[in-house]
Amino acid sequence: MEKLLKTLTRAVVLECYVDRFVRRALREIEGVYREMLVEMVEYAVKYKASQETLHNVFYEKFRERYPWLPTRVIKGAYRDAVRRAKSFRERVKKGKVHKDKPEVKRVTITYSDSQDWRLEDGIIKLRTHRGWVELHYRNHKQLHRYLCSGWRLASELRFKILGKKVIAYLTFTREFDVNYDPKNVIAVDVNENNVTVAVFKDGSLTDIYRVETGLGRIVVAYSERRKRITQGKSTKTREVRRKLRRLRERERKQDVLRKTAKLIEKLAIENRAVIVVGNINEKAKERMEEDANSKLRHRIHQWSVRKLVELLDEKPIHVVKVSERGTSSKDPFTGRRVRRFKPLMIRTAVKGLKRVKILKIILRIAKVSGRVLERDVVGAVNIGLKYLNTDGSLVALGSTGAHGVWVKLMNLHRGPTPQTYLKLFTNIESGETPEVLGLIRDPTERATWMDSLAIAAAAFARYKAGMSVSQIAEELGRSEAAIRNHLSEKTKAGKLVSETYEKLRRSELKLVIPFIKTPVAPPSEEVKVLREEVEKLKESKKALEEKLKQIQQELEVKTKEIETLQSKLNELVSQVKDVKDLALRIVDTVDKLLK
Numbered sequence: 001m002e003k004l005l006k007t008l009t010r011a012v013v014l015e016c017y018v019d020r021f022v023r024r025a026l027r028e029i030e031g032v033y034r035e036m037l038v039e040m041v042e043y044a045v046k047y048k049a050s051q052e053t054l055h056n057v058f059y060e061k062f063r064e065r066y067p068w069l070p071t072r073v074i075k076g077a078y079r080d081a082v083r084r085a086k087s088f089r090e091r092v093k094k095g096k097v098h099k100d101k102p103e104v105k106r107v108t109i110t111y112s113d114s115q116d117w118r119l120e121d122g123i124i125k126l127r128t129h130r131g132w133v134e135l136h137y138r139n140h141k142q143l144h145r146y147l148c149s150g151w152r153l154a155s156e157l158r159f160k161i162l163g164k165k166v167i168a169y170l171t172f173t174r175e176f177d178v179n180y181d182p183k184n185v186i187a188v189d190v191n192e193n194n195v196t197v198a199v200f201k202d203g204s205l206t207d208i209y210r211v212e213t214g215l216g217r218i219v220v221a222y223s224e225r226r227k228r229i230t231q232g233k234s235t236k237t238r239e240v241r242r243k244l245r246r247l248r249e250r251e252r253k254q255d256v257l258r259k260t261a262k263l264i265e266k267l268a269i270e271n272r273a274v275i276v277v278g279n280i281n282e283k284a285k286e287r288m289e290e291d292a293n294s295k296l297r298h299r300i301h302q303w304s305v306r307k308l309v310e311l312l313d314e315k316p317i318h319v320v321k322v323s324e325r326g327t328s329s330k331d332p333f334t335g336r337r338v339r340r341f342k343p344l345m346i347r348t349a350v351k352g353l354k355r356v357k358i359l360k361i362i363l364r365i366a367k368v369s370g371r372v373l374e375r376d377v378v379g380a381v382n383i384g385l386k387y388l389n390t391d392g393s394l395v396a397l398g399s400t401g402a403h404g405v406w407v408k409l410m411n412l413h414r415g416p417t418p419q420t421y422l423k424l425f426t427n428i429e430s431g432e433t434p435e436v437l438g439l440i441r442d443p444t445e446r447a448t449w450m451d452s453l454a455i456a457a458a459a460f461a462r463y464k465a466g467m468s469v470s471q472i473a474e475e476l477g478r479s480e481a482a483i484r485n486h487l488s489e490k491t492k493a494g495k496l497v498s499e500t501y502e503k504l505r506r507s508e509l510k511l512v513i514p515f516i517k518t519p520v521a522p523p524s525e526e527v528k529v530l531r532e533e534v535e536k537l538k539e540s541k542k543a544l545e546e547k548l549k550q551i552q553q554e555l556e557v558k559t560k561e562i563e564t565l566q567s568k569l570n571e572l573v574s575q576v577k578d579v580k581d582l583a584l585r586i587v588d589t590v591d592k593l594l595k
Contacts, residue, residue, distance in 0.1 A: 002179070003177060006176050006178050008315075008316065009172070012171075013167060014124070014140060014167070015166075017137070017165065018133070021130070025129065025133060026109075030109060033077060036062055037104050038104050040054055044084075049085075055078060070111075070128065072111050077110065088101075088102040094282075110158050111156065123136055135168060154172065176316035180268075180318050181202075183201075183203045185384045186268050186276065187276045187384030189383055190278065190303075192216035193212065195264075196210050196379065197210075197211065197263075198383070199267060205381060208381075208407045210376065211412060215256060215304055253304060260412065265316075268315075274387070275312055275319045277320075278322065278383055322383060322386045326382075327378070328378055330382060331378070333369070333371065342365060343364055345363070452491065452492075452493040459478075469484060
């Protein structure tokens with residue numbers, strides 16, 4: 001057992017409210033801070049200066065120029081300038097900047113020492129040239145959690161002014177003792193639509209988890225939505241920006257990644273293991289994007305592997321990066337090269353709160369040395385072996401017991417319990433291929449067979465729950481004769497479902513119970529509830545139709561009244577016009593008589 005001391009940092013964002021006097025004082029400090037920052041950043045970029053160098057060059061100069069300014073603001077500007085200069089130089093190396101110096105557009109004022117600020121009872125007290133001022137913030141759950149759970153408040157305070165509000169950034173640090181066994185490994189392979197996790201205990205492969213994230217499908221779907229929104233319009237208009245913000249692509253992706261990181265953290269803590277991930281940096285992604293078309297390049301650019309690694313680094317666990325070169329193209333048990341993987345889509349029934357949902361999972365499989373291997377699983381296993389085998393060879397140890405390892409297919413949105421199991425490392429050297437696999441491989445029979453199998457399984461489950469054949473036929477949308485054929489094992493699908501049930505009853509197969517958050521009513525009760533709701537909806541529909549007829553009749557009456565009033569109004573207007581003409585003629589006659 002080895003021990004590692006890891007320091008983690010967290011930031012809390014507080015929205016503060018101030019009066020006019022405080023806001024004016026902070027505005028004055030912001031203007032001076034911007035001027036100092038511009039000079040320091042230019043100097044730091046030109047001479048690659050450190051904080052100590054900036055102190056020696058600028059401290060006395062700014063103290064003479066701004067004697068009223070708190071000294072911690074000047075020292076905070078050192079840190080800000082060095083950070084901006086370092087970031088600018090890195091972007092220049094990557095070819096993302098073509099300017100001589102960075103531009104200071106937005107300013108976040110930094111107080112480098114806690115002597116000029118403190119946190120007290122819902123108030124941040126700050127020293128300024130106009131004395132101590134107070135920044136009031138509302139109750140913040142995350143802040144209280146850090147203050148009461150052993151996290152230490154850092155001495156640096158950063159804040160910026162947005163209109164009448166002040167946004168303050170507080171930093172917390174905490175040291176964790178990470179205990180781990182170097183032979184216990186959690187290998188993580190991040191793919192476009194899933195994250196595959198291989199668990200090694202004492203150097204042996206024990207479990208494999210395949211977490212369906214669907215991030216690739218999210219990227220493609222939101223890309224098409226953005227195209228429809230921005231077609232023929234500028235992205236700088238307020239309406240387009242508002243519609244793009246409402247897509248919430250980033251929030252959905254971050255939610256999936258955080259849940260995935262939490263699951264991996266739980267596995268690492270339970271097994272006292274090392275997290276091993278592939279080393280995919282920005283240059284590697286750029287190499288992948290070189291020969292790709294625009295759609296594929298966008299998908300590679302949105303690949304969230306780096307973000308997941310960052311989330312794992314922020315956890316109290318030990319994370320190690322290894323090269324992914326060749327991990328998906330070699331058999332981890334024989335070392336042979338896998339020439340080609342063929343796609344295969346499987347469907348699994350997941351029991352939800354109200355109905356059974358069909359979950360589609362796309363696999364890429366290959367047959368090597370009598371075994372069926374899946375590409376993502378092979379990648380995760382080989383990543384773990386690269387760390388365990390000091391020579392870097394991609395061959396599993398003899399004690400891994402590959403034939404006993406099951407891949408657990410999981411869905412993040414339905415809880416951490418595996419939805420179903422899939423045995424991919426199957427020994428098929430005897431050549432006895434089941435009839436089911438033959439039907440699945442046949443492209444002409446695949447769709448019909450999968451549909452028949454799904455209907456047979458659903459009918460069998462409902463029949464065992466006590467539903468009649470007519471009720472099953474009505475709910476599944478099939479004829480009663482077809483349902484009876486499935487239940488009486490006259491069809492291949494019905495026979496297979498019945499045999500599988502008998503094996504489960506005799507404990508010859510592993511029983512998999514999907515994750516259920518709340519108790520689910522039997523199907524018959526669900527049907528009754530749904531029928532009652534349908535009847536209520538029909539009654540409300542009739543009542544609304546009657547109200548609509550009454551409103552239409554009243555509308556017709558009002559329309560006729562409006563037409564009558566309009567005709568009377570037209571008559572009055574014509575009479576007024578005649579009177580006006582007569583008055584004009586009288587005026588003309590009077591003028592002539594007077595002349």
